[in-house]
Amino acid sequence: MQSLIPFAALLALPAIQAIVLRDGTGRLPALGWNSWNAYYCDIDEAKILTAANAIIDLGLKDAGYEYVNIDDCWSVKTGRDNVTNQIIPDPVKFPSGIKGIADEIHNLGLKVGIYGSAGTETCGGYPAQIGNEYLDAATFAAWGIDYLKYDNCYVPDNWTDIYSACVPDQWQTYGPYINGTCPGASSGQAGGSAPPGYDWSTSLSAIRYGIMGDALLAQNRSILYSLCNWGHAAVQTWGAHTGSSWRITGDITPWWARVAEILNEGSFLNNYANFWGHNDLDMMEIGNGNLTLAESRSHFAFWAAMKSPIIIGTDLTILASDKVAILKNKMLLAFHQDDKFGKPAEPYKWGVNPNWTFNATNPAEYWSGASKAGTLVLAMNTLDKTAWREIKFSEVPQLKKLGGSKDSFEVRDIWSGKYLGCLGRSAGDGELELELERRQGSERGTPATLHAYGVTLSFRTISRVPAFGFQMVRHMPEPCIRRGYTADLVEVELELNEDSTISCDNLQIVRLMNQSSIKLVTKLRHVDIHGHWLREQVQLGNIKISWVSTSQMIADGFTKPLPKQKHDTFLKQLNLVDIAHLIRK
16 A cells, blocks of 8 residues: 555645755756757767757846756766776767866856766666765766756665655556545555655655765765655655755656646645755756647746746757747746745635645646745636636735735736736725636737726637736735826737727726727717727627726726717617626626
8 A cells, every 4th residue: 555645735744954055056946958858868068068058049048047957878878987986978979078068068157967866777777876876976076067866767676665655646557646645556566555654754765865965965066956756755755855856746748738737746745845945847848749839838837936946858949939938037037036935836726626626637726926026826727618717816815914905906917027007905806807718729828917997908818728817916005006098008018809808887988099009989978980890899709898887987088988878879889788798797
C-alpha cells in the first residue's frame, strides 16, 4: 500500500526551515533556459552558446533570465577518468570543455547550469553522481557552474525508499486518483505504507539528495541546487531544507492536458513555497508541440503566479516574437520575482468543481496573490465551451479585508499593462465580468474588461483553448477619481469589431467612441444607427445589452437620457421588444 495523503490536507502542514545561501542565490525562483526540451541529447557547444546569445538578443536577459543550463548527455558516456575518477566532458560536443563554455557564458553576463543524477547513471545512460558527490561538486565548482539540476534515474536498490508517498500524476501507475489520493497503489511499488506521522526527511531519498546538497554547500561557490525527484518521498516537506527548488511531478509535455494536470497538482502544494524554496512545475513548453498562443499565455501566467522556476525549454532561434513577448511579461515577472512577498498566488474558488476538488481536466479557476504592485487576480475557463466568469472583489482574500465603503480599486490588464478603470465598492459591489471563451476559430488574445464607474463594457475574444482574464488590482483608500470616459476607452483601444456588451438602464444608452473605429453619433438625444450597423451587430450576437440600475449610470458625454418614446423607438430599431430578456442573471 502507498501512504495516502490527500492533497487538501497538505495545506495545513507547516513549511520547513529553508537553506539560505550567503549571496542570496535561490531566495527567488530561478529564471533561465535549459537544453532538454529543445534538443534532448543532441547538444553541443555551438547550440548552447547560440542559446546564450539569443537570451541577450531577444531581451530575455534584461527581463531577468540569467541561467543557461546544459541538460543530460554532456559527458563521455563510457565512464570516468581512469586516474582521477573525474567525470569527463564529451570532447566532440564540447571541445572547449565545460569550463571553457562556462567562461564564455559568464563573459556574456549570464550564469551556467549543469545536469546530474542521484543514481548510478543519468536518465540518458551517462555517468551519474551517487558515490561521487563531493568529487563532482568540487569539479562543478572548479568549472564555474552556478546551477545543478539533479535527476532521479537508476537509483540502486540499497537507496530505494522503504515507503512511498502518493504522487497523483499520470507518470505513476497506481491511479485512479480520488481527490489527490492513490487508492490503486500496490505494495509491490514500495515496502509498504508509511506509518502515521512518518518523517519523510528521514527517507533514503531525502538522505540521497542531502548528500549532494551538503557537497555543494562545501564548495567556495554558490551553486543553486534544483532537485528533480518527480515529487517522490513527499519532497515538498523537506525540499527547502536541501535545495532551492524541487520537482513535484513527472516530466511535462507540450500539450495543454499535461499543463493543466501539473497546474492542478501544484495548486494543492502552494503552502510549501516561499522565499528560499519553490515548487518546480517543470520547464516551460512555450514554442513546443501544439500549444497555441492562448495556451502558452496560460502556461506562463500560472507558472509565474505559483512562483515555480521559469526555465525556458525551446529553440530560441525559431521562437516567434509573440511567444517571446509572453516570456518577457513585465507584470507577471514582477510578481514572480517580488522581493517583499514570497508566497505564490493560490486558488480562492474552484469554479466548475466544488472547492478543493482534485481534477486534472478542470483545475481551480479563480486565483489571487499579493505583491508590491497590488493583488494579482486570475480567472480561467477550463471548459470546452463558451462560459462567463465573474470575479467578485468581495471574494478575493487580499481585497475583501480592505477598507470601507469609500475604498476603490485601480485595475490594470497585466498583458497590456493598460489601465482598465477605477472600481469603487458602490459600483456593482466590486464585481468584474469576464467572458472566457473556448471555440474553434481564430485567436485574438485574452479578454479585456473596462470598468468606468458603474458603466461596464465587457469584451470577449475568440480562442480555441482556455482563455484567461488577468488583472493587477491596486487598493486605494479613497473614492475613484473620475477620469473622462474618452481617455479610458481610447486607452484600452476599443475596437467595435470585437464582441462587446453595452450596459445601460431603461432610460440611457452608452455611446461608444474611439479615434480609430466607426463612431456612433448622437442626434436629438438618441443613437443614430448609421447603416443599421448596431442593429446588425446585435443580431449577429457581437453586441449584447445588459441592464444596470439607474443609480449606477452617469449622464455625461457618453450617456444621454432618452424620453420613453425615443427609447422604445430605439429598441424597435434593434428588433428588440423587451430589454429584460437580455439581462444576464
